[in-house]
Amino acid sequence: MTALAQPYLFSQIGLDSGALTILGGIVHKFPDPGQYRGVVIDPDGSTLVFRLTVDESPAVPMNIDLAAVAEGSAPSPCQCSADHGGQPHFVLGCRTPLLLHVAGGPGGYAVHVSPAAEEPQRPVFDSRRLDGGDLFAATILRPGRYTIVNTLDENGTTASMEVPIPTVGRSARRPPPAAQVVCGAGGFEPSEIRLSAMQGCVFACETPARIRIELEQPYDPPERPSPAATTRHLRRIANGQDREDGEPG
């Protein structure tokens, strides 16, 4: 294994569904078979086009790494056509969830998808405006208290989220299933969210939404865990004591 340093994993604290970074992802389904033209828009406005074919093939979820597409390194699973000018080409079954995510780098991408034949292009999906059951998957690592905002809601509905400071266990903990939050016309439900460390959070968008998660109050450990402190902690655990925070292991 080569060294895998992911500094953005811990340096990007907030999340924005309209500007995807490494800890965010969007799930969308294309109900209608057809040829689509996708555009990845990076933070400075430059774009890169990919092709998407939606057909009746069996529903197998697909991931598209927007960073790879933006860098021109995305693999093209479809070799059926030679007239795509080297653009990435993805084939997706209709009603199959497509996960758009960022595998590395600073991110900040938006995605715009429209039918390939139409001119001017009428968008069938825009990640800056989620709706109709689109999911926004958020991983929140930085402990603290957050404010969640749907920036497309004129009422300015918000929710709050708490992420605790994790503690160290004898073995790697398995976080509970992702928290489910509905973003509807009436706001977020639930509006107060408490996550465990490393627990994911899925926002189901039933109304036009662009979700921003912003750190309001960081929670810092009393001290950075030192090797000696960790050793003592492991000794305590080895001697039969449980996790200090009492969370499930």
Added chain:
Amino acid sequence: MAFTDNCELYAAVSEDGVNAVARHIMQQRPSLFNYATAYIAAHPGLACAKVARTQDVDTYDNPLFSIEGPLPLLGVDAPPVGLNYSAQLVSAEIDFHPSNVFTLPSELNPPLPGQHLALRMRICVGLDCPAIDLIDGIQPWASSQHPVQPGPKSGQVGPSSIGAAGKGSPPIVPPTRKLMCFCLDAFAIGHVEVTELSGEPTLVGHVDTVDVVGVEPEGLHQAIDCYLRTTAELLLKEKLTFPVVKTFFVRSQLPDLAIGHGHARAQPAGAEQPGGPGQPVPGLRPNTGEFMSQIALAASAKAFGLMFQVVRDGLHLETSGNTSAGPFTAKWSVAVHLEDGRIRLTAEVTDLQVVWDPLDLTLCFDLPGVSVGGWCIIPDPFDGCWLSVPTIWIGGTICLDIDLSGLVSEITDLKANLVPKYYTDPARPPGVSDLTAEFLGHSNQWQVFLNPVWVSVDPIDVPATIESVIVNLLEDAIEAEFSWVPSWAWPYIWDRLGSLLDLFTSILGDIGDVAQSLESLLNNTIDLRGWLETALAHYLASKWPIIQFEDPHPILAGNPAHNPIPVKIPIRNLAAHINSAEMIVTADVGV
């Protein structure tokens, strides 16, 4: 009775061995046995007997004769005149008590007393008889140039004073065409003592009495006997002494062993010298004229133990290497030395400790992975997951430098036998003599090794306290690897890695706890135990002999300019064995 019942070290040389040694000395240092004036030395063909010598004597331009002044003509001092002469010990033969080689003359009151030796010598003397015409050619000095004789009351002892004209004048020596030679057979009785010379116990021969055969009248007979006895006694003391340890042993192989004064026995090595209960000494026999070894050395159990200590303390084995064993790679650098232990006369070594110092081990492995994400977005109806957030892996390769220096293993079983070997220096130039090879630093060696027939080393035992060391090393390495991680995120790192001890042992194969995992790595994967057993056996069997000496073995030192060259005795038929009482080494003197 064992050789070493009353001492720690024992050395004996048989009668024919001593005679062989004597021949080597006479041929390698002929100037000790041949005396002549400078003229005769420059014309050795004029001497009464040809001087036998080795090729090295000529190669290194050693003298055949010790130069003496000419024999003065009594009263002839104006000018002084001397005659050329030579005196040579042509042959010498030694007969230890009980005498069985030659018969002593009645004048020496045979039989030979105990603890004494008899010596039969043949001495040839040549004296010039100058032709009368040469005598006539010598012109006497004027009376004013004659030396002045001291008065009868001066009491001075020494040469007469010389007149001004003749002062310091060398004698006139008429040139010699031929010496008038005669040979005398002489017998001597003597003994050998160990005397402290220059701080060392030294073998010194003494001449008790001499008898020259066939000389008359009795007064002349007695005078010649006395002259020879006095000469031989002083010559032996000045020129032919043998430091006991240097002659028979190698000091570096006998640490801390007090070499005391003993009584040299003037008897053959094979006489009255059993090799221990039920174990006759190979090559040794009673003095019956059958084959026997000419040299016998013995070391007591204590001396044998001290010799083993030298071998033990000289051991320094080291190895290094690396291996890839699945999820990790290991690199090691190891050295060992030995401590404690003792060797029995069965060549069994007990209580010998192996100290692993240093024992440096570097383990490198990929962290099993710190993952973020991977959680399920859309579960399926079967309790599985239809769509997950991609897992993001962070991590890399870390290396732990583990210092295990100071660990100790015990050699539980080491049995050996003694094996003599002859080592020929491969760098020795072809065709050169043994002496030249020594001067070039490439002498041959006799070596006696402890040849292990079985070596068993306990597995390396890693103490349980290594756990805390490993934890600290892991934490340091992981912190270095994840140096880019902010402080608040470190709990995620430690949490994802779980127990570092479990992580470590799982990488090493889940053998047991940390100590057991390392023991398995060292003893099985790297097989340091197997390496040590092999290396130790190889070391004992061929690298560090328990006894080693040069062949030919020096018994009289030379000087740095090789004039004279050292006197060296070729050693042949070396054998070594141990019995319940001692270690015995036997050998013969080569030709």
